Amino acid sequence: MSQPKEITIYDIARELNISATTVSRGLKGHPTINKNTRKKIAEKAKELGYTPNTFAGSLRSKRTxxxxxxxxxxxxxxxxxxxxxxxxxxxxxxxxxxxxxxxxxxxxxxxxxxxxxxxxxxxxxxxxxxxxxxxxxxxxxxxxxxxxxxxxxxxxxxxxxxxxxDNFAAGYDVTRHLIKQGCKRIVHLAGNTLRNVYHDRLEGYSQALKDHGVPFDPHLVITSNLSEEAGVETAQQILQMPQLPDGIFSANDNCLVYCMLELKKAGIRIPEDIAVAGFNNDRVCQIIEPNLTSIDYPxxxxxxxxxxxxxxxxxxxxxxxxxxxxxxxxxxxxxxxxxxxxx
Amino acid sequence: MSQPKEITIYDIARELNISATTVSRGLKGHPTINKNTRKKIAEKAKELGYTPNTFAGSLRSKRTxxxxxxxxxxxxxxxxxxxxxxxxxxxxxxxxxxxxxxxxxxxxxxxxxxxxxxxxxxxxxxxxxxxxxxxxxxxxxxxxxxxxxxxxxxxxxxxxxxxxxDNFAAGYDVTRHLIKQGCKRIVHLAGNTLRNVYHDRLEGYSQALKDHGVPFDPHLVITSNLSEEAGVETAQQILQMPQLPDGIFSANDNCLVYCMLELKKAGIRIPEDIAVAGFNNDRVCQIIEPNLTSIDYPxxxxxxxxxxxxxxxxxxxxxxxxxxxxxxxxxxxxxxxxxxxxx
DNA sequence: CCGAAAATTGCAACCGATTGCAATTATTTT
DNA sequence: AAAATAATTGCAATCGGTTGCAATTTTCGG
Incomplete structure (x- = not known):
């Protein structure tokens, strides 16, 4: 299992009777090296099957x-x-x-x-x-x-x-859109608000409600890890609310999709009973029925x-x-x- | 913009009045190094904020x-x-x-x-x-x-x-399943058969047809790059066939999903008019309607x-x-x- | 043809860790 | 206490390029 010896710039240098320095520079296309020499180096390198060792270089040059x-x-x-x-x-x-x-x-x-x-x-x-x-x-x-x-x-x-x-603006836009569709009780599926993305979306949601005279109800904000399982659980939570919401704005599509499926299973009509909108414009948006309103997140x-x-x-x-x-x-x-x- | 000096094993060695060799071995938990020395090395390393330089190591050890x-x-x-x-x-x-x-x-x-x-x-x-x-x-x-x-x-x-x-077996299974559902004209959406995966799925498809006395019709094999766009185009091709197929087996879900959407748009009922099955068990399988039969590909x-x-x-x-x-x-x-x- | 400027090339140190082998120290054994 | 064995530690070479600076060669004007 002996490794075949590694070809180095020293091998090239020896065969060409020049210094390793020149070989190194030649291979890098350094302008101070004669064009002709450069060509010879390149040829010999190919002939010997030379492959540069990135480590050696990185060690010295401190660039990786x-x-x-x-x-x-x-x-x-x-x-x-x-x-x-x-x-x-x-x-x-x-x-x-x-x-x-x-x-x-x-x-x-x-x-x-x-x-x-x-x-x-x-x-x-x-x-x-x-x-x-x-x-x-x-x-x-x-x-x-x-x-x-x-x-x-x-x-x-x-x-x-x-x-x-601009997560705030996006959250605001989605919420305003739902309000304009006539929604009065909009659930927000939020993520961990430690993270800017979820925090800002929630803020946008709140602000949009405020600006349009819709009361903010903390019970309507459901925080989770926005996983697929969370989507299913969230749907069950929603179904048990004393008064059903008429809109959902989810901080991500993935979770919402599973939530939707569950709601549909329970006979909820979308968007008639509950209008929903997500976030990310995931591929599934165009596949689920009805197609999902979302924020395109490139x-x-x-x-x-x-x-x-x-x-x-x-x-x-x-x-x-x-x-x-x-x-x-x-x-x-x-x-x-x-x-x-x-x- | 001068870089703060890098802390090396030599710095640790000097401070501890031992050799770099010992430090190197100590940090690696080499058994020949005294436990006590090892501890001192570890402490000093932490104190100085030492971080090993992977390159130097890799250069010598030839492991990366x-x-x-x-x-x-x-x-x-x-x-x-x-x-x-x-x-x-x-x-x-x-x-x-x-x-x-x-x-x-x-x-x-x-x-x-x-x-x-x-x-x-x-x-x-x-x-x-x-x-x-x-x-x-x-x-x-x-x-x-x-x-x-x-x-x-x-x-x-x-x-x-x-x-x-086992792409052959999987292709065979899907096809047999469709045949058992009564399909007689099964379209196969194939990928580049240079690649084993697509080649074998096609073979499995052919063999299943053969084994069940369903004639193989090369016109029913549509080769593409299986992209989303290809899915749409394929649907159009299918719709223009003189006689519609009654089944589709696609070598991947992604392409099939877009094909399905297009077919549905044209009023084709799935599975009544055309039964379809894909490959990969992509997440969308459980989201599209009707839910997609597929090969679970872990x-x-x-x-x-x-x-x-x-x-x-x-x-x-x-x-x-x-x-x-x-x-x-x-x-x-x-x-x-x-x-x-x-x- | 000479000397200066420009173009090429090479010397040697260096980057930071690893490792075979020898040397030193500690521990046992007799 | 001397000899033998085991446990630790260190020397010095090595991995393969890169780079500042000096040295050498070439080019060219006069």
């Missing part, structure tokens, strides 16, 4: 061309889209992604952050776990001048840049934007420290699930 | 604790589930994942393989692009004794291990299995070279979309 990504979980429609967007941008620019999941657990998020740090990622992209309360684990990155960017689940801090949508674009900004910063084209927040445009996509009246 | 993953795209339900499974196993074992997408393009897959090689991944996991015809780009890994494992889209080779399901488990085997091999617990293929169990999940007769 690696971006760490920590997400709550990578198998949701939104997340995998965002990751796909990041990977695309990164790959195009010669960067690679090391991806890890916190599984919504702050402790694991901290561990992962350590790993990323040890791996000397050039930059870090994070979407926070459900229960992360502070970002002490990210401070070593700042100390080291390693840029950290949040996306989606951001942390309110002067120190880091985040890519988000995962791929968010991923691209985040990665682009981070890489531009790394390349020195821009400085993200000047930017606190990047807000992407969203859009309310109205579909049958919320249309009580013909518009 | 990194697994490369190349997938066609990472934003599909199946893929992101598989990746989630892999990440979970890898993380548990101290490995990290470098993930890249080929975007179904063989050329990009080759580039990505190079990158992975240069990064000296300890092992590689691949699911092939639609149009990859050979695996020359993976041979350097074999030469170097770097284990490569396929999953899902595997390459038929003695050389590498793959984790798959993405998360496939990811876990693949990563587990690879890591066990890396740790020397098992040797994947003894294993050619690992076949996971699948199951036909029957739902309303295919039930022409009460069972």
């Amino acid at each position: 061309n690696t971006i760490g990504v920590i997400v709550p979980r990578l198998n949701s429609y939104f997340m995998s889209s965002a990751l796909a967007g990041m990977e695309h941008v990164a790959n195009k620019n010669g960067y690679n992604l090391i991806i890890s999941q916190s599984l919504e657990d702050s402790k694991k998020e901290i561990e992962n952050a350590h790993t990323m740090f040890n791996r000397r990622v050039d930059g870090l992209i994070v979407s926070l776990a459900f229960n992360t309360e502070n970002i002490a684990h990210l401070l070593p990155f700042s100390t080291r001048n390693i840029p950290v960017m949040f996306f989606d689940r951001v942390y309110n801090s002067e120190q880091f840049t985040g890519v988000v949508i 995962g791929y674009a968010i991923g691209e934007t985040t990665a682009t900004h981070l890489i531009n910063h790394l390349l020195g084209h821009t400085n993200i420290h000047n930017t606190n927040t990047i807000v992407l445009r969203t859009e309310l996509v109205v579909r049958a699930s919320s249309l009580k009246r013909k518009e | 604790n990194t697994i490369g993953v190349i997938v066609p795209r990472l934003n599909s339900y199946f893929m992101s589930s598989a990746l989630a499974g892999m990440e979970h196993v890898a993380n548990k074992n101290g490995y990290n994942l470098i993930i890249s997408q080929s975007l179904e393009d063989s050329k990009k897959e080759i580039e990505n393989a190079h990158t992975m090689f240069n990064r000296r991944v300890d092992g590689l996991i691949v699911s092939l692009a639609f149009n990859t015809e050979n695996i020359a780009h993976l041979l350097p890994f074999s030469t170097r004794n770097i284990p490569v494992m396929f999953f899902d889209r595997v390459y038929n080779s003695e050389q590498f291990t793959g984790v798959v399901i 993405g998360y488990a496939i990811g876990e299995t693949t990563a587990t085997h690879l890591i066990n091999h890396l740790l020397g617990h098992t040797n994947i070279h003894n294993t050619n293929t690992i076949v996971l169990r699948t199951e036909l999940v029957v739902r309303a979309s295919s039930l022409k007769r009460k069972e």
Whole structure:
């Protein structure tokens, strides 16, 4: 099982009777190396089957061309889209992604952050776990001048840049839309309000109610982890309310879909009895019946934007420290699930 | 912008008046180091805020604790589930994942393989692009004794291990099920038959027809890239057939769902006019109406299995070279979309 | 043809940990 | 208490590129 010997720049140098320095520079296309020499080096490298050893280089140069990504979980429609967007941008620019999941657990998020740090990622992209309360684990990155960017689940801090949508406005829009459809008792399925996204959506909801003279009833705000199971449970809770609501605004589609199915099973008509609207514009929106009104939340674009900004910063084209927040445009996509009246 | 100096094992060594060797071993929990010394080292390391530099270590030890993953795209339900499974196993074992997408393009897959090689991944996991015809780009890994494992889209080779399901059997089961429901003209939505998964499903379909005396009609096999758009187009093709089919077996759910929506729009009743069944047991199966019969294709488990085997091999617990293929169990999940007769 | 400027190339230290082997120290055994 | 064995620790080379600065070669004007 002996490993075949690794071909190094020294091998190339020896065969060409030049120094390793020249080979190193030649391979990098360094301008001070003679064109002709460069060609010879390239040829010999190919001939010998040379492959650069990234570690050796990174050790010295302190650049790894690696971006760490920590997400709550990578198998949701939104997340995998965002990751796909990041990977695309990164790959195009010669960067690679090391991806890890916190599984919504702050402790694991901290561990992962350590790993990323040890791996000397050039930059870090994070979407926070459900229960992360502070970002002490990210401070070593700042100390080291390693840029950290949040996306989606951001942390309110002067120190880091985040890519988000205007969750308040989106929550407001959805709620207003439901009110305009005649809803008076609107349930809000909320997530952990520790996270900006859920907090802001709830605020938007409250404000819209207020602005339109609809009383805010805390009993109508159901907080959960917004999972599929939570959707089912929520439906049961709703069905047991002394007075049924006439609208639901959910902070995510996934949960709402399962809630809808359960409500339908119980004979509730949507949107006639209850108008519903979600958040994310998940693929299922166009598949469930009735089609689901939702906020279009461009995962791929968010991923691209985040990665682009981070890489531009790394390349020195821009400085993200000047930017606190990047807000992407969203859009309310109205579909049958919320249309009580013909518009 | 000067970087704060990096803390190394030498700093710890100096402060403790011992050698760097001892520090290195101490941190790794090497048994020959005195327990007491070990404790002192650990304390000092924490005190100074030491973080190991993975590169330096990897350079010397030639182990990176990194697994490369190349997938066609990472934003599909199946893929992101598989990746989630892999990440979970890898993380548990101290490995990290470098993930890249080929975007179904063989050329990009080759580039990505190079990158992975240069990064000296300890092992590689691949699911092939639609149009990859050979695996020359993976041979350097074999030469170097770097284990490569396929999953899902595997390459038929003695050389590498793959984790798959029995696509033939699954295709056979679905088709037989449709036949038993009384279908006589069953359309098959096929993918690129260069890929085992689609090839085998088609074979299973053919064989089932044959075994049950249903004639095979090549016009009923519609090959596409199985995208959402393809689903819509396929529906239009079907609607223009001189004689409508009475069943559809699609090689994936995603495409079929869009096809169904289009057919329903045209007034086709499912399953009465056309019974349909898909493949993957995607989340949408339980959401679309009627609920979709499908083959449960356990993405998360496939990811876990693949990563587990690879890591066990890396740790020397098992040797994947003894294993050619690992076949996971699948199951036909029957739902309303295919039930022409009460069972 | 000479000397200065420009273009190339090389020296040698360095990045930070790992490791085979030898050396030192502690513990037992006789 | 000396000898033998076991437990710890350290030396010094090594992994494979990168980089500041000096050295060498080439080019060219006069």
